[in-house]
Amino acid sequence: MLLTLPMVSDPKRNLSSTYADSLAKLTIESSLRDLTLYKKSVDVKNLTKILLKIFENDTVIPGVILKKGKEFYGMVSRRRFLKRMSRPYALDLFLKRPLTTLYNVDNFPVNILPESTPVLEAAQFALEREGEQMYEPIVVQRENGKYALIDVPLVLYAQSHIHKLTNELLQEKTHAHVVQTEKMASLGRMVAGVAHEIRNPVNCVHGNVSFLQNYFDDLLGLVKMYQAELPQPSVMIANYLKDIEIEFLEEDLPKILQSVEISAVRMIEIVTSLRNFSRIDxxxxxxxxxxxxxxxxxxxxxxxxxxxxxxxxxxxxxxxxxxxxxxxxxxxxxxxxxxxxxxxxxxxxxxxxxxxxxxxxxxxxxxxxxxxxxLDSDGLNxxxxxxxxxxxxxxxxxxxxxxxxxxxxxxxxxxxxxxxxxxxxxxxxxxxxxxxxxxxxxxxxxxxxxxxxxxxxxxxxxxxxxxxxx
CATH class of the missing domain: 3.30.565.10 (Histidine kinase-like ATPase, C-terminal domain)
Structure with missing residues (x-):
């Protein structure tokens, strides 16, 4: 009696909704460990019909990991399995025989990547495979030493999603960069205006300090001349000289004028620094x-x-x-x-x-x-x-x-x-x-x-x- 292949795949399968949970958690630096991995495995000693039952019960799983005892043996994909089983007499030939028979006859290709592989790198790897291998699931070697499968469409969906995230981040960075540059340029223009307004009165103070010093010297000289001509001033003048502490004034006023000049020079240096900083744009x-x-x-x-x-x-x-x-x-x-x-x-x-x-x-x-x-020895470079x-x-x-x-x-x-x-x-x-x-x-x-x-x-x-x- 010729066996017939039951329906083991869902033609209405919506990949984007199947992978929605995986895609929602992706970042630009995501690797294969962040995607949905299929960990179903069977021992190669089992009969091939067990695969048929697995694919009947789970219409999403892209394939099954084969083990020999506790060791990794290989992988059978849903697509290759259905293709083999759809051939004449294939069901009669393989279903009641061990999986090793099917695996050795069909020579299923296996590509293995570590789960730390970045999604973008895995997508490039998948697309560079030749012929029918391009559509085969990728075997993922996990950090605990076990193996799982990842569906290639999921990897490509993830790649597309990461490109979208990258573009959004690039736009965000560009906008932030423009805003920051404009803020600095605006700050520069404001600083330039403030520096200009400060510079004029500061220059006035600095420019007049020397005149004040000269006027003070002249007035002090005149006071000394009066003191020489009138060694015995009147009581009113004597009391006034005592009240203003003329000796202290003669000593302290030059220091004050010198301090004003130093401060004015300092202000000019600061204003010049601000003007230099303001040339950002x-x-x-x-x-x-x-x-x-x-x-x-x-x-x-x-x-x-x-x-x-x-x-x-x-x-x-x-x-x-x-x-x-x-x-x-x-x-x-x-x-x-x-x-x-x-x-x-x-x-x-x-x-x-x-x-x-x-x-x-x-x-x-x-x-x-x-x-x-x-220069080089020839003098040219x-x-x-x-x-x-x-x-x-x-x-x-x-x-x-x-x-x-x-x-x-x-x-x-x-x-x-x-x-x-x-x-x-x-x-x-x-x-x-x-x-x-x-x-x-x-x-x-x-x-x-x-x-x-x-x-x-x-x-x-x-x-x-x-x-x-x-």
Missing amino acids: ETKQQLIKLPECLDSTLLILNNRTKKHRVKITRNYEANLPDILGYSGQLSQVFINLLANALDALEEKLSRQDFLAETAWIPEIQVDIFTQFSE ESRDWICVKISDNADGMPKKVRQRIFEEFFTTKPRGKGTGLGLAISHEIVTRKHAGRLELTTKIGEGSAFSIWLPLQSFPVIEQLSNKD
Whole structure:
């Protein structure tokens, strides 16, 4: 009697609804372990008819794992099984025989991937398989040593879903980046306006201090002349001189005028620093003196360094060349890096138990130096010359998992509301894309971190030409 193959698959099977739970939990970094795995297995000693019953009872399962005892033996897919069983006399030939007979005759192909394989990598692997293998389930080797199956359509669905997540994240990052850049540009314009308004009265004060000093000297000289001509003043004059403490006034007023002049100079330096920082949205490169740019940035952060008594060490190479760049954007990079260093030092300072046991002093070191390349022997190939700004701290350093993601957008180790995760990402973009440079990190746990900003030096003829044009 010829056996007939019963219905063991559902033609109305809705894959998207079947996989809805798996897709809902996916992230960009998901691997095969995050997808639905089919763990059904049978021993190859069993008769083939057991497979027919499994596929009859479960219309979703893509295949079955074959074991020989406790060892992995192979895999039989639903598609290949039905194809084989639909041939004439196949049911009569195989159903009452062990699974080894079917497996050896049909030579079912097996592809094995570890469950840690990223979904995107697994999808690419599945699509690169040749011929009918493209549609076969993939065997997944689990971390516990056992095996399971994953349906290829699920992998492709997951790949599509991850691409959608990636596009959404990219749009979110782009929007956040634009908002942050616009905020910084708006801040720059506001700072430029405030600096301009402050600069005029400060210049007035600074410019008139010398006149005040001269007038005071003249008046003091006149008083001394009167004292010489009238050594015995009237009682009223004598009492007035005593009331105003003329001797103290002669000594203290020059100090006050000197203090006003020093403060006015300080205000001019701060205003100049703010004006440099305000050029964030500038579109034209200009010659920059890096020591002045860094000193201006340190001046802006002076309040924080004084508050925590942070030692600032400057090591600037002598006769440093100017570079072409955007001073406002580089000031933003320096502020981001110095502010991060101060954050790390403040975090270490907050550990009172640590401070009680050591004589540690918080320190930031700023180095600027050049690195020149030598010409090849034939004089034709010339490597780039560089100027480097290195900002180091003696805080706690960074663990490997932080170091690996430090320049990623939205990655931050700071509490919610304190850090945006954009500072270092934007700094990296400014250095690498706007200035064709490199931003590198070296760090050691317990000793601190150092960011090195490598900026290319233009050849002097180019700089001279640009200077002449300006």
